[in-house]
Amino acid sequence: MEEELTRESICxxxxxxxxxxxxxxxxALSYCPGCGHGTAHRLIMEVIEEMNLQSQTIGVAPVGCSVLAYDFLDIDMQQAAHGRAPAVATGIKRLLPDKFVFTYQGDGDLAAIGTGETIHACNRGENICIFFVNNGIYGMTGGQMAPTTLPNMKTATSPYGRDVVSMGYPLKITEMIAMLPGTCFVTRQSVHTPANVRKTKKAIQKAVQCQLDKKGxxxxxxxxxxxxGWKMTPLESNKWMEENMFPVFPLGDIKVPKP
Amino acid sequence: MEDIKLMKGNEAIAEGVIRAGCDGYFGYPITPQSEVLEYLMMARTEERTGMVVLQAESEIASIHMVYGGAACGKRVMTSSSSPGISLMQEGISFMAGTELPCLLLNVVRGGPGLGTIQPSQSDYFQAVKGGGHGDYKLIVLAPASVQEMYDFAKLGFDLAFKYRIQVMVLSDGAIGQMMEKVVLDEQIPRQTNEEIIKNHPWATSGKTPDRERNIITSLDLDPVKQEKINIHLQEKFKRITENEVRFETLMCDDVEYLFVAYGSSARVCQKAIQLGREKGLKVGLLRPITLFPFPYDEVAKLAKQVKGILCVEMSAGQMIEDVRLGANGAVKVEHFGRLGGIIPAPDEVLNRMEEIFISKNNYGRGTN
Amino acid sequence: MAKVKGEIVINSERCKGCELCVPVCQQQTIAMSDKLNSKGYHYAMSINDECNGCINCALVCPDGVISVYRVKLKDAAVA
Structure with a gap:
């Protein structure tokens, strides 16, 4: 019996x-060490694999750090102009209503330049999924202020901290779109701990199922x-996120699908 | 029996795209072309052919919806007028970079800015020389009648898919709003999803085990590869230049004084020619139908034959640059145009021809 | 008493040394190598036989470089 427990026999x-x-x-992913994008990518692909949707899926990549998402996801994908992913996804889904269509967007893409496209796709109740990764900063262009940058947070374009009087407040776009009747499931999650990764995966499963059920x-x-962008180690950044991001962007379901 | 209807230009192209098997229209209202979206909504296209029609929240969203649909191999289009087309340039450039076929309609109004809602031809440069960022061209079709508004729907889609390029119908407020008879064709069935997968293997249709994933992107960070992509695009534009030039000539066999004009201006010149011929003047017309590719060779041929060319445009002089390139100094090329939404009158146009080229002692001065 | 035994296999060439896997391992099985991989990262590695195959490390690894194996122990082996 001892022999069965060698590393080789287990692996x-x-x-x-x-x-x-x-x-x-x-x-190899192009993201920085410890960046949540990789985990978010993997969870979406795990759900698509487990639900056997690869041949039914068309994804839309944004502009931002995840502009090259199509290099890492083995599905048909379109790369959209900055902020336009929800419009692109609308075009796809309207013409191929039986496909599974999602966008993957960052905060600058979705909540600044693409605010109009985001809100109107939500308001029309387009039967798509939007996966929105919010890290409060423009990563790819080198750490500039984003619509979700926290008050007093230092970035390359708010070097003395985000002064809300002149630069505005962090935009809670998720709460905003939850008010729209076209959205069926709106939730905020994270991927920094094993428990949160599990919850996020469940949320992604639920989002996909809502689309398959044509719920909006x-x-x-x-x-x-x-x-x-935050100029911290990965472990420090996750701790900082818990202490500073979560009070402004609290985790949990904001709107749950009707049965 | 022929199917003939009295239609507005904007309605004619809307009916044209339905009958050409269009899969989707995404647009935003703007004068003077809102009848396109209105007609398509009224036509219950979902029931008639399954064609999707959606009013978007902006021209920007419209063109990116077109991008998404076109990347699925679908026959999709949008329409707008000048300020809206300016907003669409981002998406058009992205479609140029990804070689996505689509049909675009610009029912031009006077500019710049909000300008006016009356007809104009002041978007020639934008349509013909690229429009957005990067080295690219659209195929530009210039209708001069309601029938051509209708015909260019099918022609536009055919060219768009033949070359994987964006085709713009460059109309104007007069052609869009006027009513004429239109001879209609039989309905062409929309392509099935199976046909699209077979005919357009590049389209995103869902990755199946028998092929690699399809990616629609204009991004390549490697400049060596990006140069290759650009060279490939330029080769395509060259093939189009060699094969797709379209134009029409009127009274050019014995022509001494040539008008060059497209769209509404060409119609004005047609009448001016009639007036001129009645006076014994050997005037004729070259009407470019494709503005890109431009009929440079025909201009060059006629330039050697005539004593003067008057380029008539409802602009401050945009196409004249291409006419001069074609004439290459063989003969004097002058411009006449009205601005801000005014259509020139035929006698105005003929007088200008006479002033410049015929009444030599009165060069540049009025004769009446 | 553990009824399972696990093992992890880390693709050390793909590891970016972010260390997110280290604190989530309740068995303290993972540590960072003193050595560098070809990209210049101190990569994660398994340092003891305590792994119970809980997959926490693999769940938080952004680059998906950790594979986890697990066997149920038979009574004899536990004893």
């Missing part, structure tokens, strides 16, 4: 309990870190 295919889904391409627009916000 057999039949004992595998978790590994990267094959719907993630072999390409599902919106999953994932509050995430940007350790490079």
């Amino acid at each position: 057999q295919q039949e004992n595998l309990v978790y590994s990267r889904t094959p719907l993630m391409t072999p390409k 627009l599902s919106f999953v916000e994932i509050v995430s870190n940007c350790n490079s």
Whole structure:
């Protein structure tokens, strides 16, 4: 019996309990170490794999850090202009209503330049899913202020901190779109702990199911870190996120689908 | 029996796209082209052919909905007028970069800015020289009648898919709003999803195990690859230049004084030619139908034959640059245009031709 | 007494050394290597036999570089 417990004997295919889904391409992610984007990507792909939707899925990539999302997700994808992903997804879903259509967007893309497209896709109740990763900063362009940047938070374009008097307040777009009758499921999650990862995956499953059931627009916000932009280590950034982001962007379901 | 109807230009192109098997229209109201969306909504296209019609929240959203649909291999379109087309330039550039076929309609009004709602041809540069950022061209079709508004729906989609390019019908408020008879064709069935997968293997239709994933993107951060993409686009534009030039000539066999005009201006010139011929003047018309590709060769040929060319445009002089390129100094090329939404009168146009080229002693001065 | 035994396999070449997996492991099985991978990161590695295959590390790994294996222990083995 001792021999069965060697590393080699345990690491057999039949004992595998978790590994990267094959719907993630072999390409190394372009994200910074510890960035939540990778986990968010993986969870969406795990759900698509488990629900056997690969051949039915068309995804829309944004402009921002995840502009190259199509390099990592083994599904048909379209890359949208900055902020226009919900309009692009509208075009796809209206013409291919039986496909599973989602957008993957960051806070600058979704809540600044694309606010109009976001709100109107939600208001029309487009039967799509929007996965919204909010890290309160423009990561790809080098850490500028985002619509969701916290008050007094320092960024490259608010170097003395976001002065809400002149620069405005963090935009709670998720609460805003929850008020619209076109949305059916609106939730805010995170991916920084194992428990939160599990909850986020459940939220993604629910969002996908809502679309399959033609219930309207599902919106999953994932509050995430940007350790490079925030100038912290990944572990520090997750702690900072809990202490500073979550009070402004509290986790949990904001609107649950009707049965 | 022929199916003939009296229609507005804007209605004619709307009926044209339905019958050409269009899958989707996404647009936003703006004068003088709102009849396109109104007609499509009234036509109950979902019941008639399954065509989707959606009023978007803006021209920006409209063009990106077109992007999404076109990337699925669907026959999709939008329409607008000048200020709205300016807003769409972002999406058009993205479609140029991703080689997505689509049909665009600009029912031009006077500008700049909000300008006016009356007809104009002042968006020639925007339509013909690119319009948005980056090195690209659209195929630009210039209708001069309601029948052509109708015909260019099908022609536009055919060219768009033949070359994977954006085709713009560059009309104006006069052609859009006027009523004429239109001869209608049989309904062409919309393509099935299976046909799209077979005919447009690049389209995003859901990745199946038998193929790699399809990605529609204009991004490549490697400049060497990006240059190759650009060279590929330029080769396509060259093929189009070689194969798709369309134009019409009127009274050009013995022409001595040539009008060059498109769209509404060409109709004005037609009448001016009639008036001129009655006076014994050998006037004729070259009407470019494709503004890109432009009929440079025909201009060059006629430039060697005539004593003067008058380029008539409802603009301060935009197409004249292409006419001069075609004439290449062989003959004097002058411009006449009205601005801000005014359509020139035929006698006004003929007088100008006479002043400049015929009454030599009165060069540049009025004769009546 | 653990009724399961786990093992993790880390693709150390793909690890970016973010360390998110370290604190979520209740068995203190993961630590960062002193060595660098070819990208210059101190990669995560398994340092003891205490893994119970809970998958926490794999769940939080943004780059998906951790595979987790788990076997149920037979009574004899536990004893």
